[in-house]
């Protein structure tokens with residue numbers, strides 16, 4: 001039984017990662033997690049079918065969504081594009097004190113029915129609600145692994161004691177701690193924050209002990225090349241790629257930007273050269 005599960009996990013992982021062990025994944029859970037205002041810069045992208053067509057045409061390796069968007073637009077995905085379904089979230093409408101919890105909004109069975117290739121869940125390490133999220137993750141991971149599905153942890157340290165002890169959640173010691181906690185809790189992929197330098201991000205990658213570490217994109221950079229440079233540093237640090245939302249859907253024309261990102265992630269191309277080649281400089 002164990003051997004079957006492992007083959008299932010490996011085969012499904014390969015739907016995201018190319019032979020180089022890297023992946024560029026498009027993230028679209030912002031309408032829930034941040035609110036639809038995230039789409040106001042290019043409002044047509046609030047329609048999942050419109051943006052999914054663009055990102056898939058441009059060549060992303062995978063897409064991450066909550067179950068409801070997968071239900072209404074998952075049929076846009078071509079068979080060679082991995083589908084990651086995230087089963088936890090929170091809205092920004094919650095009272096501030098409750099925003100350090102991600103609640104479960106779907107079940108492994110739903111993700112399987114929707115054709116998922118991987119199941120994701122967030123843990124806010126250091127949150128007063130860490131215990132709840134650890135249990136959610138354990139339940140999701142245990143069942144998903146039984147069925148042969150890889151599990152992605154959005155390992156996001158955030159909480160009052162982190163600020164008191166380390167000053168900020170992006171301190172590499174904090175990010176590294178979250179990544180290690182993700183590994184030790186059974187994650188097959190990790191999505192986490194940038195630590196500010198290649199050297200410190202390389203330590204996060206090392207602490208993950210072979211489990212692929214993906215950058216969580218973050219707010220849109222004004223110049224596209226600045227985001228390409230950031231992703232280049234991630235790759236140079238041994239990162240496995242990036243999960244990117246706003247830097248894609250908040251651009252009027254995301255396709256050349258994605259093509260440049262693919263050159264950086266999969267071909268180690270210099271970010272300025274990649275930007276020039278795609279008309280972004």
Ligand SMILES: O=C(COP(=O)(O)O)[C@@H](O)[C@H](O)[C@H](O)COP(=O)(O)O
Nearest residue numbers: 027029033216217218243244245246
């Ligand atoms: O993890 C998320 C939110 O994180 P946040 O609480 O904004 O730090 C997701 O909503 C996004 O999928 C993730 O941030 C990737 O999207 P971008 O950051 O690239 O927009």
